[in-house]
Amino acid sequence: MDDAAPTSPRLHRRFPELVESLPHVRLGDVPTPLRKLEGLGTRNRAWLKDDSTFGSGGWGGNKVRKLEWIIPDVLAHKSKQIITVGGIGTNWGLAAALYAKQFGIETAIALVDQPVDDHVRAQLARLQRSGATLHFTHTKLRTVAAAPYLMLRHVRGGRLPYYLPAGGSSPIGALGYVEAGLELAAQVEAGEIPEPAYVVAAVGSGGTVAGLLLGLRLAGLRTGVVAVVVNDTLPLGPKDLRDLARRTETLLRRRGAKLGDIDLDSMELTVTRDYLGPGYGYTTAEGRAAQRVGEEFGIPLDPVYTAKTFAGLLEVEATSRGGDRPIVMLDSFGPRTD
Structure with a gap:
């Protein structure tokens, strides 16, 4: 040991x-x-x-376990911004926004439509309060098409944002x-x-x-x-x-x-x-x-x-x-x- x-x-x-x-x-x-x-x-x-x-x-939950390793990697890359994707009720996007903010890292999220119920409405409200920049891209195809624009829009200090796939996976x-x-x-x-x-x-x-x-x-x-x-x-x-x-x-x-x-x-x-x-x-x-x-x-x-x-x-x-x-x-x- x-x-x-x-x-x-x-x-x-x-x-x-x-x-x-x-x-x-x-x-x-x-x-x-x-x-x-x-x-x-x-x-x-x-x-x-x-x-x-x-x-x-x-x-809380599984997304936070992932962020324990992701956030230090973002900092090691000297990035000031994360950009990621998820549904409009994304647990992942909310966790990323809340915990990254503690380390001075901004978060932008491309949001894809999903069936809306009380759970999703509550989660979207939390996302809107989280400080993340939200882009409502609606579909997977439109998200892919918008990716180059979103990456350039969120350049900070001459650096492209740190891209994370859905769920931080x-x-x-x-x-x-x-x-x-x-x-x-x-x-x-x-x-x-x-x-x-x-x-x-x-x-x-x-x-x-x-x-x-x-x-x-x-x-x-x-x-x-x-x-x-x-x-x-x-x-x-x-x-x-x-x-x-x-x-x-x-x-x-x-x-x-x-x-x-x-x-x-x-x-x-x-x-x-x-x-x-x-x-x-x-x-x-x-x-x-x-x-x-x-x-x-x-x-x-x-x-x-x-x-x-x-x-x-x-x-x-x-x-x-x-x-x-x-x-x-x-x-x-x-x-x-x-």
């Missing part, structure tokens, strides 16, 4: 050669809690990894869930939970699942990943997710990490579109039912991501193999009081 401070990221403690080459800022408290959802499901083996608690600012962003995979392994080692059979997570832009694949592999766990697709506007099949995990592995190696051999192809990955419904942002009957069950267990679920993930958890818990090993849902929804 190295001499890095206990509050430093596990990636730095495991690979101290990354401390200088891959900087990190702490934006939330770790580890996030685990709890067994007693009485849920047919086999009583459902657990929650509660990343809704992660984040010390005005929004770059290799740098995926490090947030490499870290979370190592964290889960430490909780297993500490006896907080038996080694899970599966982690069930939403996949909207891919970075969370890709990071988990790599983190669980680095940790040596036999845990598989079930990816519940909630976004039909991006390619999010098994090949896409493994490719992002490999690009994240390549990033770590280029920054100096001595990883040894890693076989990501042998990681069990199931990608399901069974809970997507008509498309991104649309509510589903299964999701609404999951929200009602979630309320009984004290778990607020949003209709776009975690309600559909919870519905997937219930099916995996009932039907999957793995004996009595836990099935863990990653709760990535991080609302905060306005």
